[in-house]
Amino acid sequence: MTTDSRGSAAFLIDESLGFLIPAALRAAAAVGVADHLADGPRTPAELAAATGTDARNLHRVLRLLATRGVFAEDGEGRFALTAAGDALRTDAPYSARSAVLMNTDRTMWWPAAEMGRCLTEGTSAFEGIFGVPFFEHFARDEETAAVFHTGMAAMSDPENEPIAAVCELPATGTVVDVGGGHGGLLLEVLRRHPALKGVLYDQGHVLAGHRLDTEETAGRWSLAEGDFFTGAPAGDAYLLKRILHDWEDDRCVTILDHCRRAMAPGGRILVVDAVVPRGNAPHQAKTLDLLLMASLVGRERTEADFAELFTAAGLRLARVLPTPTVLSVVEAVAA
Template structure:
């Protein structure tokens, strides 16, 4: 009888342990479910951020706190709907709502204004434009087909679409300039360039980076190299102190690049696959003067599970373009294919690094 009692007691303890383990597993799965649902709702924050950017609400908050009704009156929007958008933005610290229902633009939200230096408004509009948004929504297509989702949605590759759609092209180039402006000075400070000679900004857009480089290196002359429609919006003539030290060169970096002592390629290689990058870098290698260097300014994907903007940008590239963000090993292989050698990687205060190459 005693043995039976012990066995019964043992089975009871085992049953309790199993129930406890099952309860713990149940709790973990519940937490996981709640977490994943919350993460899936995360896409609504950039949607709200874009809506606020589109109607220019931040410009009016620059004058001080205001109620949704007051803001709706000056932005031509629906007060209750505007309040709901601002309420979500307040959860991420872009705005703050006080006890009287008035909203204030926080320090973190100041760059949503269009009337401040380093305004991010057009960058937000570019990053959430339909050309980025729609392909991201069909990312699973990239997994099953191994190709960008953009072509199937818009009927042509990314840059071909831009060439045919002036609205999209304007959104992209203006937005990219806004995204780049806060980065240019700290990146230029890290770039080590020759004291004299010519630096060529390949695919340099409106010239913001080149201007910063020339300011910091008075012995250099610069060439802004890009397509004609992009060069039309350049800003190099805005700084009179740079007069006579720069020139524009129209062309296609898949065909050739102007000769130079140093090349800058900011956010260029991540747009293209390895073969296309090898072509671009190969042109730089052939045009590079003796002792020169090629500076690729792109994000370098770090090892490990930690957050890094490059990992998000990489999925944007996968969805809309043929390129990708690369690791140090990827860059070394890319340079080798173009007759170059990775010499060093210099971190900057931004998400981008200076990935430097010399002739192999």
């Protein structure tokens, strides 16, 4: 064995153990350990007493996460929450705890472990494990659905304000947030555009958790219950944030076509999704693409992929606007 081969083996073995990082992160999030570090460092024994956990095993989890900068251990064996790990607190301004629990939930974790099925069978691993497609499983399991919708809101909240700042919208009229969940992005849009009205369009059980009822948006929003595969409310602009990446191309074309047909003359559709860049540089889109492959049926797309979708739906790609987040605003207009 050559030196290069030994180095390659060591590298690959180390990479293969990387799954234990999110496993440890999930364990820490599940027991809420970060909530007990807001006031300063504590020993594993103190944290174990506060969280009802085993002190020795908790120490082992914290020690590993300290190598990733989530926690920091001092010379006296106490652990502190770092600036990078602060959002693991439940009460952090933009808490990521729910997003961590969603991304490491069994609905994501188990299919990822069976990713080989995607290669040999050419389809999602999810249905082979859970017996039904992803969203059908969620419709049957309220607890899992709650994990997903709460997690998506937590994942979206830090993004919404900077994305809303990039979206170019009409001065007046109606913007429709298609599949908008709890309305976090629409809320930020309405805050920035006081003459706009908004419609949050989603399924009834999702709309029940909306957050649009604020003093500054009073009288400017409404809820519309429905299925984006069967239609869309009338509007001047449409937001589709993290929607198209969940679905196969033909289903995306259906969603876009409904929006185009409902859209007022001169309107536009703003698809807010990651755009996969060229080259080998790391990008979250490349990681999430495999989650989508394993658990759902969609994919992250390149700019050329979006252009093809739009053409098939009677639309034209107008431009791609980067945002300070991992997402871009891919703007479409009627062809």
